[in-house]
Amino acid sequence: MSTSTPQKTVLLIGASRGLGLAMTGEYLKRGWRVIATGRENSTGRLRELAGPLDVESVDVTRADQVAALRERLAHREIDLLFVNAGVKNDDRETIADVSTDEFVRVMVTNALSPMRVVETFQDLVRPGGTIGVMSSGQGSIANNVNGNYEVYRGSKAALNMFMRSYAARHADDPRTLLLMAPGWVRTDMGGPQARLSIEESIPNLLNTIDAYAGRSGLHYLDYLGKVVPW
Template identity: 60%
Template sequence: MTPDSKNALVVGASRGLGLGLAARLLERGWRVTATGRGAGSDGLRALAGRHGGLTPETVDIDDPAAVAALHDRLAGTPLDLLFVNAGVTHDRWETVADVSTETFQRVMLTNALSPVRFVEAFADLVVPSGTLAVMSSGQGSITNNTRVTGWEIYRASKAALNQLMRSWAARHPDDPRTLLLVAPGWVRTDLGGPDAGLSVEESTAGVADVLEAQAGRGGLQFLDHRGATVPW
């Protein structure tokens, strides 16, 4: 870690892609505050033991009071990067014909509404040259949704996330900060499954490259882990 290290807040970093991204940023000299939902994450504790630049925190992004409390705790920390990683799913072959209302609400709340509300709540901590980024998915692309692969409600939630971020950008046309929706690729996580083509390390290394390459450029983009534009 160097004296001019940048500050990142990675939300949803107790495991999988969030934890991997926190690790990649730490390896590149960032100071990272990384959150999990519970009282503690074995992965975050182990990562903190290897990197002095990591500060573990706790927040449930579906709980407005917990989000406000985290904002109060971090109020004196200027952020160069806010990255919100949130994702829950459902039975792969559930469609709108058979998904329960409760499951639909849960997926939409955690995958679409809560991440953008978090951006709203924490945008004031991100410096003018900083980046506001949210983990989206290639499955959120409406253009590419041309064959039956399942995850219908998950797809809809990520498309809603993309639309809400576009609305945020439209409401802040003079904001100089970089806005990113990031598709990590098909990754071997609990969500992606064992047959996915990318490891967490490969995906998050690419995501970190994209975040650093786009820093200071401004505007909203939907990019994958290689920096390629994903069709809306």
């Protein structure tokens, strides 16, 4: 008598375009059930994808909308929570140039909001499941030898530190925690000069996430599974 493997469920936050949209399509190809989110009026491309897909609207910078989504999904159990939400700023701005409003916008979107989602949805992730956020190699302090992209780098380094604190507070949690660096990818955010295509990054990134399933603790990895130095 054959037994079927239960279908896995991923909740992808920030999936309406770019890397998040590509992740959604790839997980559907791999037979996962996907709950994918985007801001209101931005989910058109998501809804065109075929497969077991539920689309939700949420602005992760709005705590009330995050809480409302959590209430709507209260009875769902998920295998993987992955937060992809993020923005960049003017690459030329140094910390001496950036306005306070712009600094706050980047830090709230890239550091505070992903962690707010993790804290809000953690209890929906099954024991032995995975919680991941989209970091960046530019969040590595050790690898920053040429400056540039200062505000963006700082926001990702802050995200890494907040995830490190989360891991320390949940040291006995058996779930896998991931900080993923997708590489420099040709998207609206990455720009046309980026080194990698989506097809070179995302399938490998998903392979790495899958390979680390069941490995408890926090791991900072690139899309090929190489450890990124803090």
